Amino acid sequence: MSKPGKKPTTANPTIRLIGLGETGVKLVETLAMIAPEGVVAHSLDTDNRSLSRCHQSRTFLLGQAIPCGLGTGGDSALARAAVESDSDELAGIVDDADLVFIVAGMGGGTGTGAAPFLANLAKQAGALVVGVAATPFDCEGIQRCNQAIGGLRDLKQVADAVFHFPNQDVIQLADADLGLHRALDIANRHLCEAVLGVSRMLLEPGMLNVSFADLQSLLRDRHSLGAVVHVEATGDDRTDDAMEKLLSHPAIRGGETLKEAGSLLVNFSGAEVTMAEMNAVTSAIGDRASAARLVVGASGHGSGETLQLTVVIAHAGKLAESEQDDASLKTSPSSQASAPGYSDPFTSPRADSYLDLGSEPGSSNRGGFAYTPPAPTADALSPECRNDLIQEAAKEEPNRAKRRKIVQEMLPLEIVSKGRFENSEPTIHKGEDLDQPTYIRRGVILN
Amino acid sequence: MNGSQIIVGLEIGTSKVCVAVGEVSGGQAVNIIGLGQAKSRGVRKGEIIDVALAEEDVRNAIVEAEQVADVEIRSVFLGVTGSHIRGFNNTGVHPVVSADREITGDDIQDVIKNAKAINLPTDHSVVHVIRQHFRVDGQDGVLNPEGMLGAKIEVDVHVVSGRYNRLQNPIRLVNGLHLEVDDIASSALATSLAILGTEQKELGTLVIDLGAGVTEYAVYSAGVIKHTGVLAVGGDHVSNDLAYGLKVPLARAEQIKIEHGSALIDPGARDRKIDLSDDSLIPGRRVNLGHLQKIMSMRLQETFELIAKDIGQAGLIEYLRAGVVLSGGGARIPHITKLARDVFNLPVAIGRSSTVSGVKNALDEPEFATSVGLIKFGAFQAQAAPRRAGFGRVIRRQVAALFGR
């Protein structure tokens, strides 16, 4: 399916960062501001509103004809149709890339439906493809979680590696009455660090250089579900401190992740990292991950006293599993499950089920939905989450109503671009984006 | 020029660049002798995003003003705005050390110096420090403590600060046109200078400038500035909302807004349609007037509510005995005063540049208040430092004289 990796050159690898759907776009916008030079950021969505908030990245509206800028309302098949119709333009975006990050929140329509397709395009163009995916909170409901699981699996089947961060991990880590915004911020930070860590490692000049080739040999065609963990520490005990932070990172799951890792890439950066410090950290990690291949790198960059540690973790033995995925899809009772972009849902939205993706064929029989419903229903939610989601739904409602109408009447639709506010700082007031029309934020339907 | 001096105010606004030329004679009286204007293309939300375009527009406005006023412009007072501008109050404290406890001029200097020692983020710099009131041993509302007896003297000041780099952008642009910047002033303050009389400042007034890119506001009470703020929301947002909601191109939305806009919803207009048939892009399209009014009134109401909330949190609503005064292009929106009255529950008027004389339209159009106010700002400064016409940015500003009494 994919061409072998491009021949190594002395120049820096070309890195494309592609955000899909609202979550992906949001993350890419943040990353574009802080990513090292040489990373080109793109925001792709079916929803004009999220693109209109982009100021740092190149935007592309998926599905000009349908859903014509109005989002998918959770329908991943619609997103899939949109990306397919745009495949020439999309191929142009990934054309020259060595490394493509595909960033998306799974569980909605756009990210879930579009990410696997785009990953496939990038793969075919010969790039190393790394997915970076968030998955929903448990309280978003089983259906949304199932849709996310399906999307994640589809993405994993085509991408070389997928770094996955379940939003639910934040809840398990922090206290329960954390606000939704704050929780997403924490999740987003972890997701951003994954991309940043890897791109810095590749692009910033180093003493012990981790090359693109190293990364390729670690990840290419493994279809692994892994994680990137980035921690920082200062002070006299910065190595101990960094290790402590690493081990308490949700993605490490108390060391489990390291134990299961097939290969590990550890990169140090900081103004004065000593050999002793590097030894201490690598052996501490090595002890907890005896079976893993370990690649170590170091770059002299970083600020002052801070030691920065980036650990790329790829799981073992996933090459075989991806075949198992295919098999389980074929034997699935669901009639649509073998169509790409549709998933075969699990019943339990527990975070663990993401880690077991594909390796537990039995569990896939528990579900038995013929299709993936678009959005969570309010009854499936725990009370504290319901309010947030209802508000969210209120925002989406006019959107969906409009879409239906347009499909019926087939009106030609002018698309309002982010035009006026394109190059200016977004107006965020107490977390609300005031550049968006007030009536939309208030959920008013014009009829 | 005997005894008269030319002072120029420049606002690089989001929708227009405006240059006002004033002649100051006999120390105080300001007479507007010319106005230059150009459509602004390189500015969003009050800040320059395209230097080349903005430069061209500023140059055109300056040239026009020079022709109309028949003067050569060498320097300007420049209005600054944008979401990075902050206004807040600070207090300076100073112990009176002299044996007889009589407060001297030095004590006053020291307490003001203390009030200016503000802990700003490193990339921020001060635009104004404006004296409000003194307190002597806790006694409030002292205007001039010199000669009074006391152990502790305090002063309240209003500070306006902004991001250094973002303040520099318009200054650099103006310098690039071989013009000097006499000084910068917060646009919100300049606007209040133009449209508020002594009585309004004394009784308590909220000034709101509804611009294209930003909405600026300032509160005066007891004769001094109490509060300032900038919201990076303006007429452009109204147009953008309409473009989105009515599905018309942005330029078209702007036009519909001016022709059919309203700050309030007229129930009779609910199902009325506006014909866009003259628009070749969208043959036969009609838009719903009720939708237009709904979209527009929601945005404007929200803008006022955000300001009301901020003023309320500062505890200033009950001090606004002279009500609210509106300026900027947004003041032209039909029924805008009614909407503001509903939100603030206060009397609302449209501001006129009443405190100056001269070219009629400069005084009557709400859009020009900022530039006219900048001339007033300049006139105060010139008065404070009379020998330094065209004095450059280093001037020691006597802002207390200006915004205080």
Ligand SMILES: Nc1nc2c(ncn2[C@@H]2O[C@H](COP(=O)(O)OP(=O)(O)OP(=O)(O)O)[C@@H](O)[C@H]2O)c(=O)[nH]1
């Ligand atoms: N980490 C993180 N996850 C998010 C954020 N916003 C939403 N999500 C999660 O991502 C999932 C997908 O949501 P979106 O990204 O809004 O969906 P989309 O891809 O735009 O899809 P449609 O709008 O349905 O077309 C949600 O179920 C949430 O769990 C965010 O800011 N950070």
Ligand SMILES: Nc1ncnc2c1ncn2[C@@H]1O[C@H](COP(=O)(O)OP(=O)(O)OP(=O)(O)O)[C@@H](O)[C@H]1O
């Ligand atoms: N009759 C009207 N109805 C509605 N809006 C109007 C009307 N006249 C002017 N406007 C709006 O007023 C705005 C221009 O106001 P103004 O000239 O005060 O802004 P500016 O000084 O250029 O911008 P800023 O101060 O925000 O940088 C534009 O958005 C314009 O659409």
Ligand SMILES: [Mg+2]
């Ligand atoms: Mg979306």
Ligand SMILES: [Mg+2]
């Ligand atoms: Mg203005």
